[in-house]
Amino acid sequence: MIEETETIDEFLARRSVDVEEAVRKAAAAEIMPRFRRLAEHEIDQKSGPHDLVTDADRLAERHLTDTLAALLPGSVVVGEEAVHADPAVYDAIRGDRPVWIVDPVDGTRQFVHGDPGFCTLVALAVRGVVVASWTYAPVPDRLARAVRGRGAFLDGERLHAGAPEPGRDLRVATSHPDYTTDAQKRGLLGLRSDGVAPRPCGSAGLEYLAVARGELDATAFSWEAAWDHAAGLLLVEEAGGAHLTRDGVPFRVTGGNTLPFTAARDAATARRVVDLLSR
Incomplete structure (x- = not known):
């Protein structure tokens, strides 16, 4: 376990920037060209009218699946659209191999309606523990990342949630x-x-x-x-x-x-x- 953890730590120290680049490239290639330009045939329903999927979701996930798996040999990818196609894919989260957990367009409803309030989410988990994550909002071009034990950052600036201000709702x-x-x-x-x-x-x-x-x-x-x-x-x-x-x-x-x-x-x-x- 220590050896595996060290390997993941070394990977994150060496390749975290490459993960950020992969997320940005997927958004630039597959998501932003379709933002506010979606044709009717590029939008589908999954479980109902509130559960939408678009070509941007599918193609960005495919892009990330190929790139992330290549960055970390031996890893697997669990993406929202892959699980929709085959629910058994989800079982990998409970397995022993490093797992990339991917939501290509989080906020698809907003994306479909031309609202900029959507993002791309990538997390890396090992045996059920999330060790790193990336949150990318393409419209404002802002990227947050976190590594377990090393803090959370937004565009390089450290994040501190703090306590809520007393006396207000x-x-x-x-x-x-x-x-x-x-x-x-x-x-x-x-x-x-x-x-x-x-x-x-x-x-x-x-x-x-x-x-x-x-x-x-x-x-x-x-x-x-x-x-x-x-x-x-x-x-x-x-x-x-x-x-x-x-x-x-x-x-x-x-x-x-x-x-x-x-x-x-x-x-x-x-x-x-x-x-x-x-x-």
């Missing part, structure tokens, strides 16, 4: 009602309390970045697809924040979490939100 981004079960809706109702200002979330990756920057106090999400959460949860952790599920333990990218769960600017806020979700 907690700003919490929550799951969209269309993606929640009745039981999860009941849990989220706890956020309708004095001292809390909930709002529907946008791109999960950008919400996590807002928490890491101290612009948002917490999230409260009701789904556990690793591609939506892996990159952002590490970013929040390395900025000094915390994440907890309803049973009081950190979120696991391998699954089996008690939902909803939260990521917050600090541990005290995470506990407060979980208490509200458990009412």
Whole structure:
């Protein structure tokens, strides 16, 4: 295990910039040329009208799959669209090989509507532990990265989430009602309390970045697809924040979490939100 960890550490020290370049190139080649230029035949539904996929999603994921697997021989890629085509692909997250967890366009709904609030998410996990992540917002051309134990950065500037300012309502981004079960809706109702200002979330990756920057106090999400959460949860952790599920333990990218769960600017806020979700 130590030998494997050292190998991954050496890889990250040597090739992290190459991962950043791969993410930027995928966005430049496959996503941005289609932004606000999507034809009707380039947009499809997956599970319903709120679950969209575009040619940009598919082609950017293919681009990243080829590039990332070549950067780290022996690794595998778990991408949102590959899992949609074959759910068994997801099992690799629980395996022994290094895994790239990829969401090519996080915020596809926003992308389809011409809203710049979308991003590309890449995380690297080893045996269920996320060790590095990259969050790229192509429209403003901003890239956040985090390496476990080495901090979180946005365009080279270190991120510190800090504690929420006392005396004001907690700003919490929550799951969209269309993606929640009745039981999860009941849990989220706890956020309708004095001292809390909930709002529907946008791109999960950008919400996590807002928490890491101290612009948002917490999230409260009701789904556990690793591609939506892996990159952002590490970013929040390395900025000094915390994440907890309803049973009081950190979120696991391998699954089996008690939902909803939260990521917050600090541990005290995470506990407060979980208490509200458990009412």
